[in-house]
Amino acid sequence: MFKNLFFWLVILILLICVLIGLNINNNKKHDVDYTTFLSIMNKNEIKKVSINGNHINFIKKNNSKYNTYMPIHDPKLLNKLLLKHIIVSGIAPKKQSIIFSIFISWFPTLLLIGVWFYFMKQVKNNVSKGINSFGKSKTKIFSDKKIKITFLDVAGCDEAKEEVSELVEYLKEPIKFQNLGGKIPKGVLMIGPPGTGKTLLAKAIAGEARVSFLTLSGSDFVEMFVGVGASRVRDVFNHARKIAPCIIFIDEIDAVGRQRGSAFGGGNDEREQTLNQMLVEMDGFEGNEGIILIAATNRPDVLDSALLRPGRFDRQVIVSLPDIRGRKKILEVHMKNIPLNTDVDIMVLARSTPGFSGADLSNLVNESALFAARSNQKFVSMSNFEKAKDKIMIGSERRSMIMTEIQKEFTAYHESGHVIIGRLVPEHDPAHKVTIVPRGRALGVTFFLPESDMISLSRQKLESQISTLYGGRLAEEMIYGTKQVSTGSVNDIKIATNLARNMVTKWGFSEKLGPLLYTDNEDNNMIFNPVFSNNKYVSDATSRIIDQEIKLLIEKNYNRAKKILNDNLDILHAMKDALMKYETIDSKQIDDLMNRKKI
Numbered sequence: 231m232f233k234n235l236f237f238w239l240v241i242l243i244l245l246i247c248v249l250i251g252l253n254i255n256n257n258k259k260h261d262v263d264y265t266t267f268l269s270i271m272n273k274n275e276i277k278k279v280s281i282n283g284n285h286i287n288f289i290k291k292n293n294s295k296y297n298t299y300m301p302i303h304d305p306k307l308l309n310k311l312l313l314k315h316i317i318v319s320g321i322a323p324k325k326q327s328i329i330f331s332i333f334i335s336w337f338p339t340l341l342l343i344g345v346w347f348y349f350m351k352q353v354k355n356n357v358s359k360g361i362n363s364f365g366k367s368k369t370k371i372f373s374d375k376k377i378k379i380t381f382l383d384v385a386g387c388d389e390a391k392e393e394v395s396e397l398v399e400y401l402k403e404p405i406k407f408q409n410l411g412g413k414i415p416k417g418v419l420m421i422g423p424p425g426t427g428k429t430l431l432a433k434a435i436a437g438e439a440r441v442s443f444l445t446l447s448g449s450d451f452v453e454m455f456v457g458v459g460a461s462r463v464r465d466v467f468n469h470a471r472k473i474a475p476c477i478i479f480i481d482e483i484d485a486v487g488r489q490r491g492s493a494f495g496g497g498n499d500e501r502e503q504t505l506n507q508m509l510v511e512m513d514g515f516e517g518n519e520g521i522i523l524i525a526a527t528n529r530p531d532v533l534d535s536a537l538l539r540p541g542r543f544d545r546q547v548i549v550s551l552p553d554i555r556g557r558k559k560i561l562e563v564h565m566k567n568i569p570l571n572t573d574v575d576i577m578v579l580a581r582s583t584p585g586f587s588g589a590d591l592s593n594l595v596n597e598s599a600l601f602a603a604r605s606n607q608k609f610v611s612m613s614n615f616e617k618a619k620d621k622i623m624i625g626s627e628r629r630s631m632i633m634t635e636i637q638k639e640f641t642a643y644h645e646s647g648h649v650i651i652g653r654l655v656p657e658h659d660p661a662h663k664v665t666i667v668p669r670g671r672a673l674g675v676t677f678f679l680p681e682s683d684m685i686s687l688s689r690q691k692l693e694s695q696i697s698t699l700y701g702g703r704l705a706e707e708m709i710y711g712t713k714q715v716s717t718g719s720v721n722d723i724k725i726a727t728n729l730a731r732n733m734v735t736k737w738g739f740s741e742k743l744g745p746l747l748y749t750d751n752e753d754n755n756m757i758f759n760p761v762f763s764n765n766k767y768v769s770d771a772t773s774r775i776i777d778q779e780i781k782l783l784i785e786k787n788y789n790r791a792k793k794i795l796n797d798n799l800d801i802l803h804a805m806k807d808a809l810m811k812y813e814t815i816d817s818k819q820i821d822d823l824m825n826r827k828k829i
């Protein structure tokens with residue numbers, strides 16, 4: 231539309247220029263306009279007139295010469311002139327030129343008026359279109375034919391699938407279901423972290439039941455103008471009633487469904503109105519209309535409690551991050567369409583991707599295929615997957631970063647220290663791969679491969695983790711001496727300290743303090759979140775004991791690691807050499823090194 235406006239603006243400016251040009255021209259040719267000429271004539275001041283078509287030259291009685299232009303041919307002019315005894319000479323204009331001359335004289339003005347009208351109409355149209363579209367919902371409607379997604383495409387969330395499967399039965403034959411006395415929820419709230427497949431699952435319900443799928447995002451409802459969101463809600467539900475049976479899917483419901491009156495400055499009228507309208511519409515459902523409202527959020531805690539009341543989103547389905555088995559299944563779903571090399575081990579990939587969501591895994595498969603394509607391979611190999619995984623987890627390799635031989639050696643010793651301790655303490659996840667190619671912000675990385683998703687960790691396993699975390703710094707210390715130790719262990723130290731603190735204050739692993747909770751920090755992310763606790767409930771004396779106990783625990787595991795590393799200095803050197811040579815070594819090479827085999 232702006233292109234159009236711009237076009238017409240340019241035309242308008244051009245026209246004005248032309249008109250000004252014409253005017254200048256006219257001024258040159260015609261000293262006076264035609265009306266002035268007539269008035270001069272009426273005042274009997276003209277001596278002689280010469281007519282040439284529409285151009286008129288005349289001489290006043292004082293002998294001054296003028297010319298003028300007759301815009302419309304005036305057939306009575308000659309008579310008038312003769313009556314006033316004015317000498318007339320020249321040729322009269324041809325008859326057929328009358329219309330032409332009218333046209334010529336009025337053309338620029340008409341054009342200008344036309345353009346102006348067009349311009350105004352355009353503006354008016356756009357404004358009214360704009361106003362109308364404020365209220366119209368931005369619903370994207372997919373017909374049942376377009377949704378080809380079925381439950382087979384959604385992997386690794388069997389419980390969630392089971393919970394929603396009865397909705398499919400209902401949507402297929404709502405009336406039959408009602409007659410049998412089935413009670414169907416009006417709204418289903420899907421709760422889960424981003425990328426876990428909430429949208430996918432909702433689409434799969436529509437696909438399985440072969441019904442239409444209306445999708446919109448909560449943020450679509452939040453508009454600047456009061457009342458617009460509410461009218462959009464009305465629109466969506468009205469449309470849904472027309473095309474029922476169908477599913478209305480609202481992503482990010484928290485954008486509208488936040489606790490009312492919770493915004494700063496006493497609430498947000500527009501959002502509240504929208505939310506109220508949504509509640510009204512939900513209450514208006516008969517239950518046999520064949521419409522199911524599915525909403526997704528990853529912030530169920532901020533939702534207005536009115537939304538969760540019976541008869542509204544009374545069914546809640548948790549879609550959580552997949553476990554190892556789930557990840558394997560999701561990988562299988564996405565690998566279906568790419569040619570795989572025989573060396574691809576899906577189980578190893580599933581094991582080494584803890585915390586990956588379905589979306590991350592889909593991204594992993596995609597990136598791997600891209601890596602394979604870039605190196606002109608016909609099949610996607612395990613090394614492509616490894617590369618893609620590392621890229622997603624810690625950022626791309628920074629091969630361009632220049633590391634001196636000394637820095638590389640330093641990193642090689644540090645990482646080898648982690649690997650060796652990790653292999654030799656009990657219950658530790660085995661090192662899967664180690665690299666000294668800088669990635670993201672890390673100079674080197676050691677990857678451990680968890681056997682399974684750990685929900686609870688044993689004391690022994692935790693202590694082994696602490697020992698392994700200090701392996702890197704200890705190796706630096708042993709080779710280069712305490713004066714040369716780098717700051718590269720800052721993250722290792724942070725994680726180890728947090729583990730030890732949690733063991734003492736939260737998990738009851740200190741004999742002296744016993745199994746009591748000494749912290750008000752409820753964060754369950756035990757490794758990566760530092761404990762910021764002001765320990766309101768802990769006396770100064772206890773606080774001192776806590777510090778001592780943490781220190782003791784760390785010292786114990788630090789010394790254990792030191793002994794192990796001292797006993798295996800030959801492996802440390804060999805692994806450093808291997809890393810300097812290959813930059814990255816895998817679990818098989820690590821096995822060989824640990825068995826003192828040459829690689």
Ligand SMILES: Nc1ncnc2c1ncn2[C@@H]1O[C@H](COP(=O)(O)OP(=O)(O)OP(=O)(O)O)[C@@H](O)[C@H]1O
Pocket residue numbers: 383384385386387422423424425426427428429430431481526528560563587588589590592
């Ligand atoms: N369980 C799964 N099985 C197969 N693929 C999945 C699964 N979960 C996610 N994916 C993949 O990730 C993509 C994104 O998932 P989806 O949009 O459904 O996540 P979401 O939970 O709705 O995320 P958000 O909260 O960010 O909207 C899907 O299109 C699909 O390719």
Ligand SMILES: [Zn+2]
Pocket residue numbers: 644648702703718719722
């Ligand atoms: Zn380290």
